[in-house]
Each structure stands twice: as structure tokens, then as C-alpha cells.
Amino acid sequence: MNLLDAVDIPSLTIIKYPDPRLRMPGETVTQFDERLHALIEKMFELMYKGNGVGLAAQQVGLPLRLFVANPTLADDDERVYVNPELIELSGTAEAEEGCLSLPNLSVSIKRAAVVTIRAMDAEGNVFEETGEDLLARIFQHETDHTEGRLIADRMSPIAKIANRRLLKELEETFASS
């Protein structure tokens, strides 16, 4: 059975740290049907509403290997990555990163500078793409999400201390919701 059959796609929202659904490793997507397309459309809508440049299925509470992105926020720059795999990483780059599931958090994170990703498009066609700078960062940040990893796990010890209060506030908000 397709996991999406039981999901009310229009009512999906972006979930926040420390919701345990953000920790679920994604299942491989095998059905490239209209339910998947509806989910992708909904994810773009939520991503734009949150002023983000990427959004993974885990962030709407679904354990799937899938993310959407739009690094330039231009109409013709919408990208879909199904079953993503990072197949080549090189160099290092450090930059500030945020996440729609960790509102107000902005931390400096070291990532590979150039990344080649292999994924499928919304129709199930395999492609490979090499990105650098922001796009390379999106590939790594979002693929992390599809494996249940968050930027909170990648922060330096100093950043962890600096952001302890913010994380605690998010934990308290979640506990009382």
C-alpha cells in the first residue's frame, strides 16, 4: 500500500523540532502517481510560505526520501529530488544555515563545497546533478532530513551552547502543544 493513500495532503503543515517525525529515516519512493505530485505541489506551497529554499518530506511529517528546492526562488527554478543520494562530495565551505523546522535558528555549518547528487524526478526518471555553493548546501541539508538528521546535530559545541536557550524554547513549545 502506498503510504500517501492515508495522508490528507491539503492539511499538511511544517512540523517543528523536536517533533520525533523529523527523525524518521525516509522510505524509498516507488510510486510516481498523482498523489506524489499533489504532495510535491503542497511541499512547494509550504516552502514558499515559510520563505525557505528547500523542504523535505520529514518536515511535513512523512517518512519518505523526497525533497523539493528552489535555490533562486525564480518561477522556473523549482527542483524535485526523489530518493536522493549524495554520490560525490569535495572541498569544504562554511556558511550560516537555517531550517523551517528550527525557526529563528541560524548556525554556521561546515559542509562540502561541491556535491553531486543522484535522484529521480517526479516521474521516476533518474538524473545526476552537480551543485556548488547554496545548491550544494541544499543538497546536503535536505538529504540529511530524508535520513532523519537536523542541523541541530551538525552544530559545533560552541554553537550548541550559544543556541541552547532557543532549542530549549522549541522543546518547551512542543511539549505544551
Ligand SMILES: [Zn+2]
Ligand atoms: Zn531543514
